Amino acid sequence: MAQRTVTIASSVGLHARPAALFVEKASSSGLDVEIARPGEDPVDATSILGVMALGAKHGEEVVLTAEGDGADAALDELVALLATDLDAE
Amino acid sequence: MADPDLPAALATETRRGIGVSPGTASGPVVQVAPPVRAPADEPPTTDADAALTEVKAAFEATALDLEERAARADDTAQQILRAAVLIARDRSLLKAVGKHLAKGVGKAGAVHAGIEEFATQFLALGGYFAERVTDLRDVGSRALAHVLGVPVPGVPELTTPSVVVAHDLAPSETATLDRAMVLAIVTEAGGRTSHTAILAAQMGIPAVVQVPGATTLAAGTVVAVDGDAGEVVVAPSEELLATLGVRRERLAAALAGSGGPGTTRDGHAVALLANIGGVEDAVDAGAQDLEGVGLFRTEFVFLSADRAPTLEEQVEIYRQVFEPFGARRVVVRTLDAGADKPLAFADLGPEENPALGRRGLRLSAERPDLLDTQLEALAVAARETGADVRVMAPMVATAEEADWFSRRVRENGLAKAGVMIEVPAAALRAEHVLRDCDFGSLGTNDLAQYTMAADRMQGELSDLLDPWQPAVLDVIAAACEGAGRAGRPMGVCGEAGGDPLLALVLVGLGASSLSMAPGKVPLVRLALARHTLPQCRQLAQLARTARTAGEAHDAVRAAASAELTALL
Numbered sequence: 001m002a003q004r005t006v007t008i009a010s011s012v013g014l015h016a017r018p019a020a021l022f023v024e025k026a027s028s029s030g031l032d033v034e035i036a037r038p039g040e041d042p043v044d045a046t047s048i049l050g051v052m053a054l055g056a057k058h059g060e061e062v063v064l065t066a067e068g069d070g071a072d073a074a075l076d077e078l079v080a081l082l083a084t085d086l087d088a089e
Numbered sequence: 090m091a092d093p094d095l096p097a098a099l100a101t102e103t104r105r106g107i108g109v110s111p112g113t114a115s116g117p118v119v120q121v122a123p124p125v126r127a128p129a130d131e132p133p134t135t136d137a138d139a140a141l142t143e144v145k146a147a148f149e150a151t152a153l154d155l156e157e158r159a160a161r162a163d164d165t166a167q168q169i170l171r172a173a174v175l176i177a178r179d180r181s182l183l184k185a186v187g188k189h190l191a192k193g194v195g196k197a198g199a200v201h202a203g204i205e206e207f208a209t210q211f212l213a214l215g216g217y218f219a220e221r222v223t224d225l226r227d228v229g230s231r232a233l234a235h236v237l238g239v240p241v242p243g244v245p246e247l248t249t250p251s252v253v254v255a256h257d258l259a260p261s262e263t264a265t266l267d268r269a270m271v272l273a274i275v276t277e278a279g280g281r282t283s284h285t286a287i288l289a290a291q292m293g294i295p296a297v298v299q300v301p302g303a304t305t306l307a308a309g310t311v312v313a314v315d316g317d318a319g320e321v322v323v324a325p326s327e328e329l330l331a332t333l334g335v336r337r338e339r340l341a342a343a344l345a346g347s348g349g350p351g352t353t354r355d356g357h358a359v360a361l362l363a364n365i366g367g368v369e370d371a372v373d374a375g376a377q378d379l380e381g382v383g384l385f386r387t388e389f390v391f392l393s394a395d396r397a398p399t400l401e402e403q404v405e406i407y408r409q410v411f412e413p414f415g416a417r418r419v420v421v422r423t424l425d426a427g428a429d430k431p432l433a434f435a436d437l438g439p440e441e442n443p444a445l446g447r448r449g450l451r452l453s454a455e456r457p458d459l460l461d462t463q464l465e466a467l468a469v470a471a472r473e474t475g476a477d478v479r480v481m482a483p484m485v486a487t488a489e490e491a492d493w494f495s496r497r498v499r500e501n502g503l504a505k506a507g508v509m510i511e512v513p514a515a516a517l518r519a520e521h522v523l524r525d526c527d528f529g530s531l532g533t534n535d536l537a538q539y540t541m542a543a544d545r546m547q548g549e550l551s552d553l554l555d556p557w558q559p560a561v562l563d564v565i566a567a568a569c570e571g572a573g574r575a576g577r578p579m580g581v582c583g584e585a586g587g588d589p590l591l592a593l594v595l596v597g598l599g600a601s602s603l604s605m606a607p608g609k610v611p612l613v614r615l616a617l618a619r620h621t622l623p624q625c626r627q628l629a630q631l632a633r634t635a636r637t638a639g640e641a642h643d644a645v646r647a648a649a650s651a652e653l654t655a656l657l
Contacts, residue, residue, distance in 0.1 A: 012396060015218070015395075016172075016395055017168055019172075020168070020175055023175050024171075024175065027175075027178075043181075044181055046180060047179045047180050047181040047182070048172065048175035048176055049179050049181050049182055049207050050179075050181045053210055053211070053214070055218075
């Protein structure tokens with residue numbers, strides 16, 4: 001199982017457009033990807049409702065996990081996405 | 090105001106409402122389907138797996154619909170639609186629905202319950218999340234329609250030019266209408282100054298509201314819509330269609346000769362200006378023969394944002410709005426939000442009476458940071474474009490408020506400050522309110538609402554909100570007289586200025602400029618050109634001596650130039 005920890009860079013946190021982009025990318029990987037606050041129950045990273053309800057704010061850390069072929073590469077891409085201020089683009 | 094030329098006997102059936110956007114059009118009816126609800130007598134689910142497969146297919150069909158729409162939408166709408174597609178394909182949502190199916194709940198009931206589970210969660214989170222509940226329920230309602238095999242709610246995709254008929258249209262629905270495909274708008278509810286009415290006029294689409302039984306018109310039925318008289322004729326005869334066609338041509342011919350700055354027949358200048366609400370409106374209006382903008386509503390810059398827009402973002406938007414007008418004037422109304430138009434980032438909480446609450450300048454007083462950023466952005470954009478920018482505040486009631494605002498405007502480097510006159514208190518005290526300001530501008534919609542104590546959004550109260558109400562005209566007269574004593578110009582930027590007969594009355598009362606939906610400018614210009622200022626004053630006197638709104642209108646119509654009334 002691959003795992004990464006990343007700090008949310010988007011100024012609005014992980015909702016609105018950043019959340020949609022994140023979920024789209026996680027879904028396109030075709031893997032089971034989960035996202036969680038450190039030490040808390042994970043939610044399905046391909047679920048926009050789950051990710052939004054997580055309510056991760058700017059500057060907060062989240063833990064991503066994935067299983068299967070290409071899990072590392074998929075997580076690297078997702079980490080890069082979360083580490084960018086998507087809202088500023 | 091029935092047109093004597095219309096052979097009424099030939100009309101199969103005429104339904105009367107209130108004309109809110111002028112012009113005539115005819116075409117087939119497209120019904121905007123109402124929201125869908127799960128039937129109370131739905132049979133329980135016996136085969137949960139089969140039911141889940143069906144529900145999944147319904148959500149997938151919804152996702153495909155939304156994806157197709159997103160492909161054709163502009164940037165803002167596309168973002169919203171793409172998020173909706175993700176919701177429709179959400180595995181957690183499907184799981185929640187499956188749980189209810191397994192318990193034996195019917196398919197529609199399970200979809201509703203699944204959606205509401207998340208809706209409750211989001212509402213509890215408040216703020217931004219609570220706002221997303223509308224999107225969530227919209228997806229649910231669409232999926233429900235697929236499950237039940239009924240029309241998908243909302244405006245269907247228009248493939249031929251049509252007359253859009255609805256119980257009422259949400260502002261978002263009106264705003265996303267394809268202008269090229271909508272011949273006219275007819276609603277059963279709505280009022281004279283509802284958002285549907287304002288947007289329809291802005292888009293130059295004839296519209297009639299408060300039409301009884303509008304939603305029972307079968308799709309495809311041809312109707313003729315008269316946005317001036319407020320009539321909808323079902324299955325019109327060839328003769329009627331021809332008569333309407335002749336009227337359209339006669340009007341077009343009369344307007345073809347009209348152009349240039351607004352002036353009465355004896356040369357008294359009355360600037361003719363546009364009301365705009367965004368960049369797209371600015372580009373449209375900037376290309377037209379008018380003298381600038383009398384009301385730039387800046388809410389759109391703020392309403393859809395999750396956080397306060399930055400200085401740079403605002404400068405960019407304002408620059409795009411100012412540019413199409415070159416050196417012409419652009420009157421900007423600062424942020425007009427409040428309990429009825431809440432901001433995600435400046436929510437002061439719900440209020441019992443939003444129209445009488447902390448809205449307009451009152452919100453700015455609580456959050457001066459928002460106002461200062463906006464004023465600074467306007468100043469930068471004005472300098473960069475060279476536009477003649479004048480700034481005014483909404484919902485001013487007292488001289489202190491006006492002074493506070495004009496001081497802030499000048500501190501931010503803007504040359505001209507004004508106030509909207511929409512509260513009767515400010516109208517009656519205009520001389521004092523305007524002392525430290527450069528101009529006043531009558532917002533007739535709100536002024537009528539506050540003078541008549543009738544909610545603008547209450548369609549049933551349309552008669553009270555009629556700007557021909559003599560009391561409203563008296564208040565306008567007082568405001569113009571006060572402005573005259575203070576030596577300040579008083580313009581009009583409400584819907585009233587776009588009515589050619591009422592425009593004459595307003596000029597007679599002392600209005601120095603008239604701002605309206607750009608499509609209304611040519612006829613108002615023509616109306617002014619046919620009358621002298623003393624004639625306008627006489628018409629104003631006639632209107633004010635009438636006892637009722639109807640009598641005021643009829644008296645003015647009877648006394649106005651026949652060259653004008655023949656076109657109405």
